[in-house]
Amino acid sequence: MSLVLYHSGLSTCSKQVRLALREKGLAYESRYIELWRYENLHPDYLKLNPNGVVPTLVHDGQAIYNALTINEYLDDVFPDPPLRPADPAARWNMRQWTWTADMLHLAVQDMTYAAVLQSKVDDLTDADKEKLVAAIPVPDRRARWRHTVEGGFSEKELAEREEMFAWGIAKAEAQLAETPWLAGDDFSLADISMITIVHRIGEIRPALVDPATVPQVAAWQCRVKDRPAARFVFDPNTDEVRSRPAGKSLAGLETFPYEL
Numbered sequence: 001m002s003l004v005l006y007h008s009g010l011s012t013c014s015k016q017v018r019l020a021l022r023e024k025g026l027a028y029e030s031r032y033i034e035l036w037r038y039e040n041l042h043p044d045y046l047k048l049n050p051n052g053v054v055p056t057l058v059h060d061g062q063a064i065y066n067a068l069t070i071n072e073y074l075d076d077v078f079p080d081p082p083l084r085p086a087d088p089a090a091r092w093n094m095r096q097w098t099w100t101a102d103m104l105h106l107a108v109q110d111m112t113y114a115a116v117l118q119s120k121v122d123d124l125t126d127a128d129k130e131k132l133v134a135a136i137p138v139p140d141r142r143a144r145w146r147h148t149v150e151g152g153f154s155e156k157e158l159a160e161r162e163e164m165f166a167w168g169i170a171k172a173e174a175q176l177a178e179t180p181w182l183a184g185d186d187f188s189l190a191d192i193s194m195i196t197i198v199h200r201i202g203e204i205r206p207a208l209v210d211p212a213t214v215p216q217v218a219a220w221q222c223r224v225k226d227r228p229a230a231r232f233v234f235d236p237n238t239d240e241v242r243s244r245p246a247g248k249s250l251a252g253l254e255t256f257p258y259e260l
């Protein structure tokens with residue numbers, strides 16, 4: 001049995017799959033996709049993931065993508081320990097939390113583009129900016145990138161993203177006042193999806209996760225991050241978090257600007 005994970009160190013979606021793999025004790029081969037070099041848009045990578053994003057998991061030669069559905073697949077194929085509740089109502093709750101995490105991810109992504117990617121994109125020539133945007137396969141993402149290369153998000157747009165963050169954190173605070181984990185009594189994919197988002201919100205807007213105002217979310221973050229899988233995935237000093245370590249890249253992948 002072989003599992004090969006194409007992922008990027010700090011990407012929230014990559015962390016979700018690394019968490020699930022480690023919760024299940026599954027060993028995997030790590031292949032780094034350097035987003036800052038647009039390796040995710042390289043034709044060789046697009047053959048594995050036509051959406052042009054990380055992560056992608058290759059299981060015995062079969063490529064599967066989209067963090068949430070990868071994690072559901074892992075739970076189907078490697079059911080022990082389970083990461084989804086058996087009870088239908090709790091499973092529904094788990095799914096609406098993973099949906100919430102996906103909604104929040106759109107806002108997180110825009111904020112991350114503004115904070116990190118904007119300056120890197122600004123360094124490209126106009127021709128390379130055009131080439132880059134044209135290579136993005138999913139129209140909605142292409143439009144976001146176009147927005148970034150054309151100057152980026154306005155203060156008003158960023159404030160709207162921050163409102164989304166506040167909405168998500170308040171929703172989690174209310175849930176965690178009722179149950180120890182987001183989907184109920186047991187740790188699940190809901191916690192895996194949301195911890196990566198809440199962690200990133202804490203990096204971008206620390207005031208929104210202040211323990212004084214959201215004590216339940218703060219205590220839950222400690223509970224999740226105390227698990228061995230999360231201790232590893234959120235450790236800033238591992239190979240998985242640093243930018244690509246030498247010798248672990250997608251073999252033969254060029255760095256941008258390559259022929260697209």
Ligand SMILES: N[C@@H](CCC(=O)N[C@@H](CS)C(=O)NCC(=O)O)C(=O)O
Nearest residue numbers: 011012013014053054055066067068
């Ligand atoms: N949740 C979706 C979205 C993945 C996603 O947006 N990944 C980001 C990193 S967290 C990415 O690859 N970004 C590259 C880009 O924006 O071009 C999935 O897992 O496929």
